[in-house]
Amino acid sequence: MSPVEDKKRPISPPILENDVHKKQNTNESAPTPVLTPVLAPVLASASESKSTPVEQKQKKQPKVHKRKYKSKEVDQTSPLGVLQHEIKEILTSHGLSEDEISNDMNSILNSEEAQARNHRIVSNVKIESLTSNGDGLALIPHPEESKKHQVCIVPFGLPGDVVTIKVFKSHPLYVESDLMEIEATSSFRDDSLINCRYFGKCSGCQYQNVEYSHQLKFKRETIVNAYKFFAPVLSTTDGALPSVRDTEPSPLQYSYRTKLTPHFNVPYKKNFVLEYRPNVGFGSKGRPTWRKDVDIPDGSILDIEECSIGTPIINQGMTNERKRFEKEFKKYKKGATILLREDTNVASKNEKFELKEASTDENDVISSIEVDLEGEDKKLIKTCVTKSRQIVTEYINGYTFEFSAGEFFQNNNSILPAVTNYVKSNLAIANSKEGEPNYLVDAYCGSGLFSITCSDNVSKVIGVEVSADSVKFAERNAKSNNIQNAQFIVGKAEQIFGSIDTPCNRTSVILDPPRKGCDEVFLNQLSDYHPAKIVYISCNVHSQARDVEWFLNNTKNGKEYYVESIKGFDFFPQTHHVESVAVLSLRETT
Numbered sequence: 001m002s003p004v005e006d007k008k009r010p011i012s013p014p015i016l017e018n019d020v021h022k023k024q025n026t027n028e029s030a031p032t033p034v035l036t037p038v039l040a041p042v043l044a045s046a047s048e049s050k051s052t053p054v055e056q057k058q059k060k061q062p063k064v065h066k067r068k069y070k071s072k073e074v075d076q077t078s079p080l081g082v083l084q085h086e087i088k089e090i091l092t093s094h095g096l097s098e099d100e101i102s103n104d105m106n107s108i109l110n111s112e113e114a115q116a117r118n119h120r121i122v123s124n125v126k127i128e129s130l131t132s133n134g135d136g137l138a139l140i141p142h143p144e145e146s147k148k149h150q151v152c153i154v155p156f157g158l159p160g161d162v163v164t165i166k167v168f169k170s171h172p173l174y175v176e177s178d179l180m181e182i183e184a185t186s187s188f189r190d191d192s193l194i195n196c197r198y199f200g201k202c203s204g205c206q207y208q209n210v211e212y213s214h215q216l217k218f219k220r221e222t223i224v225n226a227y228k229f230f231a232p233v234l235s236t237t238d239g240a241l242p243s244v245r246d247t248e249p250s251p252l253q254y255s256y257r258t259k260l261t262p263h264f265n266v267p268y269k270k271n272f273v274l275e276y277r278p279n280v281g282f283g284s285k286g287r288p289t290w291r292k293d294v295d296i297p298d299g300s301i302l303d304i305e306e307c308s309i310g311t312p313i314i315n316q317g318m319t320n321e322r323k324r325f326e327k328e329f330k331k332y333k334k335g336a337t338i339l340l341r342e343d344t345n346v347a348s349k350n351e352k353f354e355l356k357e358a359s360t361d362e363n364d365v366i367s368s369i370e371v372d373l374e375g376e377d378k379k380l381i382k383t384c385v386t387k388s389r390q391i392v393t394e395y396i397n398g399y400t401f402e403f404s405a406g407e408f409f410q411n412n413n414s415i416l417p418a419v420t421n422y423v424k425s426n427l428a429i430a431n432s433k434e435g436e437p438n439y440l441v442d443a444y445c446g447s448g449l450f451s452i453t454c455s456d457n458v459s460k461v462i463g464v465e466v467s468a469d470s471v472k473f474a475e476r477n478a479k480s481n482n483i484q485n486a487q488f489i490v491g492k493a494e495q496i497f498g499s500i501d502t503p504c505n506r507t508s509v510i511l512d513p514p515r516k517g518c519d520e521v522f523l524n525q526l527s528d529y530h531p532a533k534i535v536y537i538s539c540n541v542h543s544q545a546r547d548v549e550w551f552l553n554n555t556k557n558g559k560e561y562y563v564e565s566i567k568g569f570d571f572f573p574q575t576h577h578v579e580s581v582a583v584l585s586l587r588e589t590t
């Protein structure tokens with residue numbers, strides 16, 4: 001084990017809600033807690049018993065710093081915000097109150113004994129459900145009070161599994177655990193399907209041991225729950241929400257990710273020089289031991305040579321860059337992330353294509369893979385780019401898109417034809433007359449993916465995007481794809497409607513915001529603009545559900561719309577992620 005890897009899990013202080021979130025993102029190991037010497041005052045008073053009261057007063061009492069649990073606000077639509085709803089669900093199903101599952105955080109923080117009682121091994125734990133994050137959720141006996149329970153998160157546990165776990169972290173209303181043993185197997189579990197030796201420890205995938213059709217059902221359930229939790233009025237109003245459609249499968253279930261970002265840590269110490277190469281890979285999800293067939297050393301970052309969901313050229317890039325790092329790691333004074341982004345160029349089959357700068361092998365030769373396009377005199381030449389400012393190309397349904405390697409672009413090329421076709425097919429405006437002009441506003445347009453792929457169905461497209469760099473690429477992409485009816489504006493989606501002059505009853509709007517969703521300013525303006533159709537694409541179905549509920553129930557014209565359809569797209573097979581497309585249409589007036 002290299003010196004930068006932590007050897008033993010520290011007795012963890014409870015992680016504050018925000019800290020947990022930070023930790024999940026950075027994959028840092030938990031800080032070693034400084035335990036408060038709770039016995040110190042007792043011992044001190046015993047040795048002082050012979051002094052006079054005046055002497056005792058003069059001697060300074062050692063200060064006991066009691067640690068206090070401070071909770072911080074969590075973003076309601078983040079995994080931790082969603083967990084609050086999931087905990088309520090499990091409580092309702094067992095007829096329990098919050099008091100009956102609560103943990104005494106101040107005691108756990110200040111007493112080693114309380115920590116030891118709480119952070120323990122528990123057997124015969126039945127996994128009841130899945131969180132939106134793909135973790136198992138269970139109810140276990142409370143270690144302090146026999147009438148109470150604890151809600152426990154068990155990564156890699158599947159509904160129906162009976163397992164042994166090790167609880168290692170406490171929070172006021174739940175605990176976190178590692179999966180140690182599977183005692184009885186869920187009907188969803190088929191460990192023979194596991195494709196990667198790091199599965200079960202790496203934080204990247206959650207469902208490699210779940211048959212794909214079940215994965216798609218889990219994701220549909222995530223969407224159903226998102227609307228139940230974040231659109232409660234619509235969910236409980238008869239006929240206000242359509243049944244969520246089946247999740248669209250990804251044509252590729254492995255080898256699909258066109259971008260990976262392995263990373264490494266270097267301890268922050270003055271004049272520190274690394275003696276061993278640190279692990280390079282992805283964050284670990286606790287320290288589970290349930291996979292008996294592989295032995296992977298613990299560490300906050302796992303050393304990963306190959307990622308089974310990455311495309312072949314991305315994995316070739318990973319091999320190249322790991323070899324380079326092996327030679328150069330001593331130069332690094334701090335941790336870093338290695339960008340691996342697929343670059344796809346199109347050429348005719350016999351053309352000798354000159355490769356642009358990209359990841360090279362140990363002989364300094366650019367690694368590339370060629371793929372013939374079926375039924376066409378064209379081939380795709382793929383390389384792996386590692387510089388974030390470098391321009392890369394993506395090929396979708398006959399269109400090419402250029403963008404900076406470090407900027408946002410969808411990561412699963414194989415599903416993009418299905419998604420863009422679905423979005424396009426849902427833009428049609430009811431009661432359209434033949435020959436009448438129609439328009440599209442693509443808010444949050446990035447480098448023009450939907451503006452360009454949907455442009456041939458409409459008279460004019462206006463794309464809006466806050467990043468000037470992305471707009472530059474959107475314009476360039478429209479030109480290179482010979483799209484003449486698209487115009488792009490640099491600006492905030494919240495400020496666009498004042499400058500859009502297309503007739504609202506002939507205009508459809510695409511929304512594809514970042515994870516946090518749209519804000520109320522934007523939704524009010526969208527409602528005032530009153531478009532004929534809205535297609536809302538989202539990588540966070542929870543913020544989508546919240547926005548749809550707010551738009552329909554709280555904006556001026558919201559009541560005039562109904563939710564025509566909701567459908568998930570599986571951009572990330574083997575993981576818990578799901579992309580959702582909701583279509584909102586104007587009710588027909590008689």
Ligand SMILES: C[S@@+](CC[C@H](N)C(=O)[O-])C[C@H]1O[C@@H](n2cnc3c(N)ncnc32)[C@H](O)[C@@H]1O
Nearest residue numbers: 444445446449465466467491492493512513514
């Ligand atoms: C999820 S991406 C979608 C991009 C594009 N539709 C695609 O699929 O490639 C969200 C985009 O919204 C942009 N964005 C973020 N906040 C914005 C805002 N307030 N107004 C306009 N665009 C914004 C980001 O720069 C990013 O390009």
